Amino acid sequence: MGDWKSKKEVVPFTAMAAVEFSIVGLHILYKSAILKGLTFFVFITYSYSFGTLLLLPHTLFFSRRLPSLKWSVLYKVFLLSLIGYVARVCSYKGLEYSSPALNSSVSTLGPAFTFILAVVFRMEFVDLERTPTQAKIIGTVVSVLGALVAVLYKGPTLVSSQPGPVVVAVPSHSLDLHKQFSNWALGGFLLAAECLLNSFASILQAHILKIYPAELMVAFMYCLGVTIITVPVSFMVKRELNDWTLRPDITLITVIYSTFLGPAFIISVHSYCLSSKGPLYTSIFKPFSIFIAAVASFILLGDGLHLGSVLGSTILLLGFYAVLWGKANEKKINDSECGNLGASSSGKKTALLQSHIDQNYVQ
Template sequence: MDHKSTMRGAGEEETVAWRYFRRDVVPFAAMVTVECTMIGSYTLYKAAALRGLNFYVFVTYSYVVSTLLLLPICLIFGRSKRLPAAKSLLFFKIFLLGLLGFMAQLSGSVGIKYTSPTLASALSNLTPAFTFTLAVIFRMEQVVLRSYATQAKIIGAILSISGALVVLLYKGPKVLAAAFFTPSSHTISLHQNLTSSEPSWIIGGLLLASKYFFLSVWYIVQTRVMEVYPEEITVVFFYNLFATLISVPVCFFAESNLTSWVLKPDISLAAIIYSGLFVTSLSAVTHTWGLHLKGPVYISLFRPLSIAIAVAMGAIFLGDALHLGSVIGSVILCFGFYTVMWGKAREDATKTGAGSEHSPLLLTHIAEDEALSLR
């Protein structure tokens, strides 16, 4: 009897450890990897843009590559459930995801061309503030002003927006120069022209902020889609397909010079393939899986990590210098980010203890066990 109890106890411990590994360790490692992948794409695209890659060409080809890559994967692994009817509301929502994704991708590409991957990473911390604000506007989030959790989220949103304004409006002196990397003279000249102009820096920053606003809406819509149809690969394939169908006519109309669409085997082609393979395909699948498993706020939790990665990659591969305004603004952004996260964690813990429903920003978090059972 004791032996059986011991074996049962060991089995239960192994089960708990395995569930913890799948539910916490794997998503954590996946999100860190995605952040590294995203910053790698920013850096590679910036280097290609400095050498003449058009952002319309980049966005269109990236979606084409990702759609072609996901097609066989979707046919093989994405057919566990029947597809919804073409006229259903679900397909409209996925089309909306494609439109939002295209707008975010285009805004981000133009923004990075005019600024830097470091600024893109810093402004990505606006995502939780935007998500919270949108949730309040659409009455998905309850606002109780007497609650410490609500106060923390409001203060965090204000700090995040304030930090973004500091990054955009105050560049300041250099605090870290990339002396150990010296790009070619052509790259230095072009890079200085693009980053020394304050209007271009501000416009680029506003476009990057727009990207993360669109992404916040994307996260909320994607969460709704996954509630109804929890098939990550299929959803991401149709998202990329719709984004491709949108981007091809729009970008061809915007960039009518056919020579811009002719690619050579250089860094431009590498940037497109990398983006299509690792960002719009694998990263999108990982994000969708993470949204289904953990919810939209958990995905946003890893944004501050990207700043350090972007600073290192920008210094090594682009010769970027770090300015005081970026440091101060990033610190304020991170404070605002984690204030929102603290408020969300406190609210979630309080509601769990009271036995009530979780916040709509964590719509999928309460279904972790159900999501795990689908794996």
């Protein structure tokens, strides 16, 4: 029994850690590939098309053992795919204007956005007299402030990959400085929009997995849905055959990497962890990606480490862990209250109440 409990904790942890490494690696490869001429529309089409083909054999092999599909599930998965597609547009376009380090910093807004959406959709109960609720609200506000600092204030370069002393470069024309700031801010806001869309997607995906508990099938339908959306759009934007030719350089490596460690892998792991641990668990690992992205961008891309990113990330992390602390303590209170109610009520009523509490926590 102890080994089984240990496995239930180790497997999701290892899988989510691998996902964060794969996401950072994908962003760094993509940032390098666009300098070689790879466009977003070509990349996302190849990425999701190949990812769908990668998941297809499993779907065909286990199709007889899967629950029967209903139209209510199909249209929700298509909505999930549409949200996912728009989120990817914001993600990679934001990445083009900013850096993988800023992307990882802004992504820690996830728990705050998820909490806000859960309150809006009445999946989260708010009791202002309770300390955990106060911590979640304060943490949400602090996270948003941290993201604004990282996006709106780039600041001087603290660490530079260039040899010699770090000197803050001042453009010769104020127009260049304005354009640089505008691109950085636009990239940051696109990344924040992606984070909000991902929070929507996590709540919707958790709901889908609750009514259709087949993680890999949901992952396959999601990738297929994004492929159906992106293929006509991409071919309308990129009509020249040369645009779709992958040269044997970083562009081909990026597409191959995204096939095996991109959307298909990420959505499969997220589906598994969402069904077993809930949306909050998947967001716990976001802070790890900040350090990974900063170091990898510095070494591989030559990006400097800016003061605004450091300050914003620090504020974000404080808010992030305040939300996590509030959520963890709220669950302890709910479990304690459920235990007290169970001692004074019948077994059937206790089971129903616990199911109701667990449902709110998973969502």
